[in-house]
Amino acid sequence: MKKHIIILVFLISTSLNLAAQANVYVSGTVKDAKGEALIGVSITIKDVPGMGTVTDLDGHYKLKMEPYHTLVFTYIGYETKEVLVKDQHTVNIIMKEAAANALNEVVVTGMGTQKKLTVTGAVTNVDIAQLKQYSTSNLSNALAGNVPGIIAMQTSGQPGQNTSEFWVRGISTFGANSSAYILVDGAERNSIDDINIEDIASFTVLKDASATAIYGSKGANGVILITTKHGQAGKVNISAKIESSYNARTITPKFVDGITYANLINEANVTRNKGVVYQPEELALIRSGLDPDIYPNVDWEKVILKPGAGSYRANINMSGGGSTARYYISIAYTDDQGMFKTDRILRKDYDTNADAKRWNYRVNTDVNLTKTTLVSVGVSGSLQMQNSPGLGNAANGNYNLWGELFGYNALLTPVVYSNGYIPAMGTGDPNNPTVMMNPWVESTQTGYNEIWINNIQTNINLDQNLDFITKGLHFVGRFGYNTDNQNEIDRHRWPELWKALNRNSTTGQINWQHLKDASDMVQTSGSIGDRYDFVDLLLSWDHSFAKLHNTGVTMRYTQDERMNSNAQNIGSDIRNGVAKRNEGLAGRFTYNYALRYFFDFNFGYTGSENFAPGHRWGFFPAFSGAWNIGEEKFVKKHIKWIDLFKIRYSHGKVGNDNLGDNNRFPYLYTISGSTTGYNWGTSDYTHWFGGTHYTQMASPYVTWEIATKNDLGTDISFFDGHFSATLDYFSEKRTGIYMVRNFLPEITGLESAPSANVGSVSLKGFDGNFAFKEKVGMVGVTFRGNMTYSKNKVLNEDEENQVYAYQYLSGYRVNQQRGLIALGLFKDYDDIRNSPKQQFGVVQPGDIKYKDINGDGVVDGNDQVAIGATSTPSLIYGLGASVTWNGFDFNFQFQGAGKSTFPIMGKCVWAFSANQWGNIYQGLVDNRWILSIIHI
Numbered sequence: 001m002k003k004h005i006i007i008l009v010f011l012i013s014t015s016l017n018l019a020a021q022a023n024v025y026v027s028g029t030v031k032d033a034k035g036e037a038l039i040g041v042s043i044t045i046k047d048v049p050g051m052g053t054v055t056d057l058d059g060h061y062k063l064k065m066e067p068y069h070t071l072v073f074t075y076i077g078y079e080t081k082e083v084l085v086k087d088q089h090t091v092n093i094i095m096k097e098a099a100a101n102a103l104n105e106v107v108v109t110g111m112g113t114q115k116k117l118t119v120t121g122a123v124t125n126v127d128i129a130q131l132k133q134y135s136t137s138n139l140s141n142a143l144a145g146n147v148p149g150i151i152a153m154q155t156s157g158q159p160g161q162n163t164s165e166f167w168v169r170g171i172s173t174f175g176a177n178s179s180a181y182i183l184v185d186g187a188e189r190n191s192i193d194d195i196n197i198e199d200i201a202s203f204t205v206l207k208d209a210s211a212t213a214i215y216g217s218k219g220a221n222g223v224i225l226i227t228t229k230h231g232q233a234g235k236v237n238i239s240a241k242i243e244s245s246y247n248a249r250t251i252t253p254k255f256v257d258g259i260t261y262a263n264l265i266n267e268a269n270v271t272r273n274k275g276v277v278y279q280p281e282e283l284a285l286i287r288s289g290l291d292p293d294i295y296p297n298v299d300w301e302k303v304i305l306k307p308g309a310g311s312y313r314a315n316i317n318m319s320g321g322g323s324t325a326r327y328y329i330s331i332a333y334t335d336d337q338g339m340f341k342t343d344r345i346l347r348k349d350y351d352t353n354a355d356a357k358r359w360n361y362r363v364n365t366d367v368n369l370t371k372t373t374l375v376s377v378g379v380s381g382s383l384q385m386q387n388s389p390g391l392g393n394a395a396n397g398n399y400n401l402w403g404e405l406f407g408y409n410a411l412l413t414p415v416v417y418s419n420g421y422i423p424a425m426g427t428g429d430p431n432n433p434t435v436m437m438n439p440w441v442e443s444t445q446t447g448y449n450e451i452w453i454n455n456i457q458t459n460i461n462l463d464q465n466l467d468f469i470t471k472g473l474h475f476v477g478r479f480g481y482n483t484d485n486q487n488e489i490d491r492h493r494w495p496e497l498w499k500a501l502n503r504n505s506t507t508g509q510i511n512w513q514h515l516k517d518a519s520d521m522v523q524t525s526g527s528i529g530d531r532y533d534f535v536d537l538l539l540s541w542d543h544s545f546a547k548l549h550n551t552g553v554t555m556r557y558t559q560d561e562r563m564n565s566n567a568q569n570i571g572s573d574i575r576n577g578v579a580k581r582n583e584g585l586a587g588r589f590t591y592n593y594a595l596r597y598f599f600d601f602n603f604g605y606t607g608s609e610n611f612a613p614g615h616r617w618g619f620f621p622a623f624s625g626a627w628n629i630g631e632e633k634f635v636k637k638h639i640k641w642i643d644l645f646k647i648r649y650s651h652g653k654v655g656n657d658n659l660g661d662n663n664r665f666p667y668l669y670t671i672s673g674s675t676t677g678y679n680w681g682t683s684d685y686t687h688w689f690g691g692t693h694y695t696q697m698a699s700p701y702v703t704w705e706i707a708t709k710n711d712l713g714t715d716i717s718f719f720d721g722h723f724s725a726t727l728d729y730f731s732e733k734r735t736g737i738y739m740v741r742n743f744l745p746e747i748t749g750l751e752s753a754p755s756a757n758v759g760s761v762s763l764k765g766f767d768g769n770f771a772f773k774e775k776v777g778m779v780g781v782t783f784r785g786n787m788t789y790s791k792n793k794v795l796n797e798d799e800e801n802q803v804y805a806y807q808y809l810s811g812y813r814v815n816q817q818r819g820l821i822a823l824g825l826f827k828d829y830d831d832i833r834n835s836p837k838q839q840f841g842v843v844q845p846g847d848i849k850y851k852d853i854n855g856d857g858v859v860d861g862n863d864q865v866a867i868g869a870t871s872t873p874s875l876i877y878g879l880g881a882s883v884t885w886n887g888f889d890f891n892f893q894f895q896g897a898g899k900s901t902f903p904i905m906g907k908c909v910w911a912f913s914a915n916q917w918g919n920i921y922q923g924l925v926d927n928r929w930i931l932s933i934i935h936i
Contacts, residue, residue, distance in 0.1 A: 027062040028091040030055050030073060038075055038095060042232060046070040046082065049374040049463055051323050054234035061234075064323060108204045108225050110214045111554045111588050112476070112540060118592060120600045120624040120648045121210035122711045122728050124149055124769075126203035130880075133891050135245035137311060137334045137358070138193040140164040145878025145895030148726065148767040148786040149207045149222075153872060153897070157250060159336035160356030160386035160451070163193045168207055168222025169730060170790030171872060172763040174797070174814045175705060175737045176660030180205075180222040181215060185378060185459055186478045186536050188560065192224065194382040194455060196332040196360040198241065198315045201229045207767075208711035208730065209652030213622035214556065214586035216604030217655030220707035220734070230364050230376065231319035231326035240316045248308040249339060254922040258297030258410035259287050261920060267930070268912045271846060286411070293500050293510060296414040300405055303415055304439050309337040309355075325367045332360040340389065343444035350491075351387060352448050358384040372465035381456040390447030390492045391437075405439045409919045415440045417500060424497035425917065426515050435497055435515050436917065447492040447521055455484040472543050478536040485529035494519040534560035552590040559583045578664075581609045582657075598626040598648075608657045612667035612700050622652020622709075630717075644717035644724075651711075655704040659738050666738075666755060670696035697754035705736045705757070727768035733795075734761045742798045758798045761814060765790035765874075780884040787877040791899075803862065804854055812866045817901060819867045820859065821851040825929050846929035868901030875899045 030041045037059025044052035045065055055061045063071075071091065073081045078095040085091060105116040107125045116125065126147050134142040141164050144152035152166035168180045182189045204225040206212050212219030256264065262283055266276040278286070285295040317330035338354035362380035369375055413423035415438065422445060426435030437446070459480035466473035496518040501511045540554040563579040584606035592598040600623065607617040626648035629635055635642055659666065672695045713728035737759030744753035769786035794816075797809045809816070826832050828845050836852035839860040853863040875898035882891040910918060 023064055024067055024085075024087075024089060025062060025064055026071070026085055026089055026091055027060070028093065029059045030061065030075075030093045030095060031059055032078070032095055032097065038078075040237075041073055041075045041093075041095070044072045044074075046072050047465065047467065048371055049368070049465055051368060051371070052233045053323070054232050054237075056235055063233075108202045108227055109211065110206065110223065110225065110586075111538065111556065116715070117595060117628070117644065117646075118590070118598060120598050120626040121206070121650050122149070122208035122713055122730065123211050124205040124207065124726075126205065128197070128200050128203055131203070132197055133893070135243065135247075135311065137313065137336050137356075138163045139195055139197055140166055140191075140193050142197075144876055144897070145893070146786065147205060148769040148788055149205055149728075151788060151790060151873060151876050157339070158354050158388070159338055160354075160384065160388075162336075163191070167872075168205060168224075169732075169765060169767065169788070170763060170792060170874065171814050172221075172707065172732050172734045172761050172792055173656065173705060173737050174759060174761065174794070175656070175658075175739065176663070177656065177658035178221055180224050181212075181218045182224045182226070184226045184457070185228055185480075186461075187457060187459060187480045187482055187534060188532060188562075189482075190484070192226065194358070194360070194384065194453075195226065196315065196330065196362065196382075198317065198332060199228045199330050199360070199362050199380075200226055202227045207728075208624075208650045209622040209654050209707070209709040210600060210602055210624035210650035210711070212654050213602040213620050213652045214588060214604045215654070216584050216586065216606030216620045217608060217618055217657035217704045218582075218606070219604065219620070219654040220656035220705060228362060228364060228378070228380070229317075229319070229328050229330075230366055231321050231328040233322050233326055234320060236318060236320040238316070238318045241314070243313040245311045246308050247311055247336075247339075249305060252301065253406065255301070255406070255919045256410070256922055256925055257299065258295075259283065260925070261409050261411055262286055264920060264925065265912060271844065272842075291503075292414050293417050294503060296411060298410050298413075298415060298438075300408055300410070300439050304341060304405055304443055306339045306341055309339045311336045321366075323368070325365065327366075328362070328364040330360070330362045332358075334358040334360075338387075340443050343440075350448050352389045352444050352446075354386075354388045356384065356386045358382055372468070374461075374463040376459075376461040376463070378457070378459045378461075381454065384451075384453040386449075386451040386453070388449045388451075389443040390449060390490070391442045404442060407918050408436075408439055409917060412917060413438050413500075417498065421498040421500075421512070422495045424499060424515050426497075426499065437497065441495065441497075445493075445495045447490070449491065450489045452487045452489075453485070455482065457482045470541070473541045474539070476536075476538045476540075478534070478538075480534050480536075482532045483529065484531075485527060487525065487527045489523065489525045491521050491523050493521045530562055530564040532560065532562045534558065548594040550590075550592050550595075552588070554588040556586040557584070558586070578609075583607050594631060596628050596631040598624075598628070600624045602652070604654075606655070606657075608704070610657065610659070610663075610665060611703055615667075615701060615703050618655055618704060620653050620655055622650060622654070624648060624650035624652075641719050642716075643719075643721060644715060646715045648714070649712050650709070652709060654707045654709065656707065656734075657704040659702075663738070663755070666696075666699045666702045668696075669694055669698045694750060696752070697750065699755050701757075702738060702755065703736065703757055705734055705738065708733045708735070722774055723770070723772050725768065725770040727766065729766045730764070732763040734763070735759075737761065739798060742800050756798075758796065760795040761792055762795055763790060763792040778886050780882075782882045784881070785877070785879045787875070789875050789899075791874050806853065806865050807862070813870050815870045815872070816866050817868050817870060817903060818864045819903075820863055821853070821865060821867065823849045823851050825849060868903075869899050871900060871902055873897040873900035 030038045032038055039055060039057055039059065041055040042052065043054065043061055043063060046069065048069065053061050053063050065085065067086055069085060071083045071085055073093050073095060075095055078097055081093060081095060083091055105125065106113050107116050107119060107123055109123065124147060130146060131142045136142055140152065141154055143150045143166055144164065149169050150166050151170045152164045154162065154164040156162050167178055171178045182192060184195065206223040206225065212223050215223055262278040266278055269276055282295060285291050286297055289297060312335040315330065315332040317328065319328040321327050334357065336356045340353050342351060342353050360382045364376065364378045366374060366376045412425055417423055422441055424435045424437045424441065459478060462477040464475040466475055494516055497516040499513040499515050501513050503510055535558065537557045538554065540552065542552045544550045561579040561581040584604060586604045589601045602622045604620045605617065609616060626646050628644065628646045630642045630645040671692060709730065709732045711728055711730045713726065715726050717724040736757035738755060738757050739759045740755050741753040744750065767788040771782060771784045773782045792814050794810050794812055794814055799808055799810065802808050826843065826845050826847050826849050832843055835849060837858045838850060839858055850859045851863065852859050853865055878893060878895045880891065880893035882889060904921065909921065909924065
């Protein structure tokens with residue numbers, strides 16, 4: 001009995017001793033090889049999620065932990081170091097500066113994170129620090145020429161709408177949606193432009209089938225993955241940043257002044273054997289400017305536009321916490337001022353400029369519930385206000401102010417008449433009061449618009465280490481809810497408008513025409529929005545055996561739904577009250593031997609309730625493999641300057657189930673009882689027979705587009721990372737593009753043809769980037785560059801039979817521009833008589849001579865062929881360099897685009913064809929054809 005008591009006491013004593021050792025404080029200092037303290041070194045406990053701290057201003061740290069765990073020290077630009085802590089309480093570390101190579105670079109993929117060395121797909125890890133160097137409020141504007149694989153184009157400079165459209169490896173469909181699938185912290189987003197760039201921790205572009213197959217029917221257009229920052233254990237870290245930039249106006253077309261315009265219209269009339277419009281004495285008044293009410297000469301660009309405008313950005317964030325809980329909090333403000341000049345004389349009570357303001361906020365919190373369980377909660381959002389002139393904002397669809405600016409010549413009206421009357425052009429007919437205000441009136445006297453856009457994103461993540469079941473097993477669960485809303489308030493008014501007709505020949509006074517009475521401010525408003533919620537569950541297992549074989553298995557389940565009130569008038573149609581729902585199962589199997597030979601298999605099995613039962617689910621597989629030549633024994637022994645030389649290939653299928661907001665349940669018929677009914681036997685839809693009829697024919701077999709993708713690429717890193725490059729050749733065939741059929745026999749009587757998955761497009765191209773880095777003493781130099789080239793071709797657009805082969809859309813680019821081919825100008829009447837007849841009115845010497853493509857002796861619409869390229873560039877490239885010295889950073893970046901064509905159209909080209917209001921582009925005037933003698 002006594003023996004048993006002694007043993008029991010010993011066991012209790014041992015247990016108490018072990019309990020006392022369960023948690024110890026470890027402290028120390030982290031320095032570099034020169035003995036300088038390193039600030040902000042991340043110190044974590046291996047295999048214990050969320051536990052860690054950072055070094056302070058003196059390089060010191062202190063951490064509470066269990067003994068016999070490994071501390072991991074990481075710092076940007078230095079080699080990671082691991083130290084096993086047994087019973088010591090002090091651990092001092094000397095960190096070695098890392099060679100600038102890609103071996104340890106970590107990238108975010110759809111299934112988590114992995115080292116770039118093991119990636120077999122086409123994945124680009126975007127350098128956030130480089131994007132921050134651009135003075136832009138919208139993230140999409142920084143992508144072109146910076147990210148290989150991204151084709152981007154900015155089409156507006158108006159604040160709030162000055163975002164860029166971008167496509168991953170170009171456009172490979174003419175269907176409803178060609179945009180990339182965007183995920184921010186696992187939640188689907190429609191745009192990246194309302195994200196505060198200071199909050200971004202990683203930005204990854206997934207480009208090939210191997211990388212996007214797990215997204216199934218949503219991954220065909222490429223995927224953008226963005227993760228945001230989280231706090232680190234340690235002292236409170238507060239960072240504040242204020243930026244100010246000046247945005248100079250882009251180069252705009254130069255238009256002719258008033259006297260040039262008057263001479264040109266006289267010249268045009270003489271050429272057409274008509275009388276002149278402006279007599280010599282009138283030309284003298286225009287030239288002298290002595291009668292600006294009747295003979296104005298206004299440079300509208302100078303009147304309306306400033307040379308540039310300011311942009312201001314402020315951001316403050318705070319992070320910190322301890323081993324149990326950590327936080328990251330940020331607030332940001334952006335103010336983009338407009339370039340329109342505002343009127344402070346007649347309009348003092350409101351602002352008519354085109355400007356935008358945005359407020360961003362984010363709170364990310366991490367809590368360790370246990371040693372193996374981490375819960376993260378994130379709340380973020382933005383509020384944006386856009387202001388614009390009453391008649392000049394592209395968002396409300398009323399007027400295009402830029403179009404009016406370029407379509408209003410210098411002679412039409414003054415800015416304001418000398419007596420204060422506000423000018424306009426028009427008929428003054430009370431039954432048809434058509435008026436055209438000058439650009440200054442439109443932009444300053446017609447009211448103003450406000451658009452308020454707000455969004456809120458919430459998410460909860462559960463990260464569970466399951467090593468207690470089997471080593472390498474890991475579970476992640478994500479749950480989120482997002483909401484977006486837009487409210488538009490339009491406040492429009494009409495000023496009293498007048499037109500100066502002429503001067504009384506006796507009194508010299510102006511004869512006025514009253515065109516329109518003034519109206520009070522009228523307000524209209526509307527709102528749109530959507531909500532989105534999702535569940536994302538991921539289970540992964542990584543295992544190594546025999547030291548050389550590394551395997552991984554990941555399974556993922558997703559479910560989401562979205563209710564969009566933008567395109568759905570809820571209540572008028574039962575279909576519009578049903579949220580769009582998707583569900584999916586995805587998997588990945590990876591294997592590599594000695595980090596030398598790699599094989600991955602990925603799949604997505606996704607479903608959409610938008611399709612008919614029996615056609616809702618699709619299987620999208622992809623495989624990829626890679627050979628890291630740099631790990632071969634011969635190379636490691638004899639070619640030691642090779643760090644990484646990896647060749648990879650992938651092949652697979654991905655889908656696109658986005659048919660557009662207006663294609664809800666396309667497998668159903670829609671029926672109407674309107675009076676139009678059927679149109680029997682006529683193609684002009686003028687002979688209707690009333691009655692109940694189909695307005696939408698059912699497409700029972702409709703499904704998603706399928707993209708079959710191939711990618712052959714290489715990743716290299718030489719000379720300890722001083723030179724690195726990536727190059728990919730890719731090809732894709734997109735089939736099953738959803739479109740309205742072009743074959744509709746007239747005997748059906750239907751008002752529209754049914755839709756089906758019949759379109760197809762092919763795409764080929766390449767993308768790549770390189771970087772050269774060198775550091776000598778305190779000076780660091782980097783040269784970098786990237787390029788993306790992508791060209792598509794329509795294979796099938798379900799076209800009707802054409803008379804000539806060149807009239808088919810197939811064989812040409814998506815959105816290929818078409819027109820007549822100009823051979824030059826007609827020299828004289830003999831040239832006209834000896835040329836094919838131009839079917840565009842009376843032809844005279846100096847007119848454009850077009851090519852008769854089909855050889856039928858006339859030039860008409862049948863001679864239009866594919867000309868130029870498309871407005872979307874096929875080539876995007878960028879070159880840059882940076883020099884660092886003693887804490888200073890000097891950068892430059894050059895970006896370019898090519899292989900795109902923009903037509904010159906509109907009033908500035910057709911100034912004299914239909915009216916005398918349009919402006920004239922100076923480039924059309926220079927070197928024009930002129931009669932040898934013109935008598936005026």
